[in-house]
Amino acid sequence: MSTPKVESEKHGELNCWRITSDTAELLVAQQGAQVLSYQRLGEPPLLWLSEQAIFKQGKSVRAGVPVCWPWFGNLKRNPSAVQAMYGAEEAPAHGLVRGRDWQLLGIDSSGDSVRIEFTLPDTQGNLPGWPHNVELTLTIVMAEQLSITLSSYNLDNVPVTISQALHSYFAVSDVREVKVEGVDSLAYIETLADWEQRQQQGALGFAGETDRIYLQAPEQLSIVDPAWNRRVVITAQGSSTAVIWNPWTERAAELPDMADDGWQRMLCIETANVWDDVVTLAPGATHSLSLKIDSEQL
Template structure:
């Protein structure tokens, strides 16, 4: 007998699945294969879902784990090799994958874990303006931790260069009391100050708008949340860069899908391949960008 449940739900214009096991629950949208929420039974959510989220076709939801692929952010801020892959006119922010419908291939138990597999058929040469043949899959594993792995395999005859990110929104009690550990001493790009390169001193604490690209990141970063007495741990592979973002007060007021005080309850740490950490896939090669998300009391 299966120890999990899969239910179809409609949220605004988006088809979604609520997938629950004895230990945790996920809400995943077909658009973008985007995890919208995740929490373990009896605990506060680990991933943040905006109170004012907009569930509209063609728009990424302000929540969970949007998939940014085959480029991250503004295409013009990417290396020339990533820009050259796109042949369209208007390049949407964060690529093409997060607003396309993915195909749910499987939900199955493997031991104590639940494995959920998606693919994006359009990545096989049919994405508008991006005519490359890549097999793109997203595997989500629901167990004691949440694991998300985005795998790209180049099925074409020419190299393909991509930047990408698992744009994770984490739930915190109050970002002004939280801190990020694991970034001590790292160099980062300060995008809010003309993209200057700087060096981090100590753990990262928050006192204003934050939008930084951390370079040569370790495999483990963590969010310490004293008020909720927990540590959220991110363990990544296939990544040497991370983006840390919080819009703070003024920027949040400009976002239609975030409450004016919503910035207090969220923090983005995006497991990424950006800046000098982009991925070049030779024909036949594959690359997996993965993050495992867990939490423990502190």
Template sequence: MSTPQVESVKLDELNCWRISHSGAELLVAQQGAQILSYQRDGEQPLIWLNEQAVFKRGTPVRTGVPVCWPWFGIFARNPQSVQGMYKSEPAPTHGLVRALDWQLHGIDSATDDNLRIDFTLPEAEGKLPGWPHKVALKLSIVLGDHLGVSLTSTNLGDEPVTLSQALHSYFAVSDVRDVHVEGVAGLKYIETLEDWQVRDQANELRFAGETDRIYQQVPAQLTIVDPAWKRRVRVTSSGSNAAVIWNPWIDRAAQLSDMADDGWQRMLCIETANVMDDVVVLLPGAEHTLGFTLVSEAL
């Protein structure tokens, strides 16, 4: 096994690690245990590093793979079972853990070829303001010939805990107008931009405007086909039956202070998620793992 190269770096106010191993480079921040970028040697990036991202302590970062937990999206749009877990206000979008420092527990070999990076968040064990539940939370990253990300929640308390969550992945693309997503044809989705109507996806998904859809009963694998970069990016999920596909397009991107006006062209979010009818109910002592693996291959 080759020796991984690990470098501590600082991006403005955030402590980060740049890790090179097995022909790939990973950039990950302590805040949020958030992957900021991922790239194979000699290839275009796979995880998008937003050039306008703001790296300030206590501020969620719009790039990479934010961890949304113990709820996803707008709090009021979550099922009552999720809302009932939170005893305070306001309720920040995408939960309570994106802007907290996680503890790095180790960078170790998982197999001969893979490196494993583990983070935990002790505050989730009863110390999150307004969320008085005891859940052991671990984020694990596997770096090798693929990228693997998993989020494991274990209920340490004596009452059931209900949560929604997502690994809010920003994938790098040549130009979102020229790529398409395979694996969604025939699925139902919630069109959040049109009064949350339930619709049917007839064909593969192509992009010609702002997109914010929650796909339901999603197959394990979705694929981004990117002809300009001559590759297929396969995203294989586990612990989830839903996926959120998002791109802000022109007008919405222009409203975002932490995204370039043309930044929407270079990214596409496919978020492995437990949302809507796919929320997680953790009985006392139970655990659940949400995850995805990412591989690219030539067209």
């Protein structure tokens, strides 16, 4: 077993690191502390990197695992306690941290395991319109599985309320042929039908644009992909909501950083704290949102 190799790379305007072990390869950007791609050697990728991804400062890359924080999606769709934390007029989608350079604290390897740790000092009072003091760290561990943990530690003397997500883009052979297991009988918000609450029957298949918030989600969901003969197992902690999204044809055609047929090769299952699952951090409290990605043959 050899020591994992760490190489610095530049992709467009973004500083990145490529980490290669005997069994897997990981690409991480400094901007957003964003995992861009993850693949086990000799297998199809587990995380999807758009073929038309734009590597530009200030713009989240359509790939891997963007970090949405201190709110998810449209701020106006968030609970009032999350909205009240923000004081500026313009509220970008998915929060304030995806387009900022994080500080790399270290890349450490032990055996065939690699640990990468980032922090974003801006969240301690320097985010425009968001005058709170929260220590934010992201830890990535590439071992037999890939683990990502986002930790928020409230240094303020008043409570802070956030919504957040690890917005994972999973690679699939063809989204029309895969199913998501673990959602049967769950209540979900159908955002494409006036945000109605509905109930899932059976596994989730895909035949059109999908944008749903699953409530009281279990710790484990999985993507069953027969063409690639694999099950991708997604294990969440610190979260009881999961957002499942695919733009399908019309939406994909509107996205400049996605090929017109790119929707066929990706599926977002986002480990989240949204809707009635937002997080209120008391002074001195910490919350960790974590995601583990593994796969097995069918």
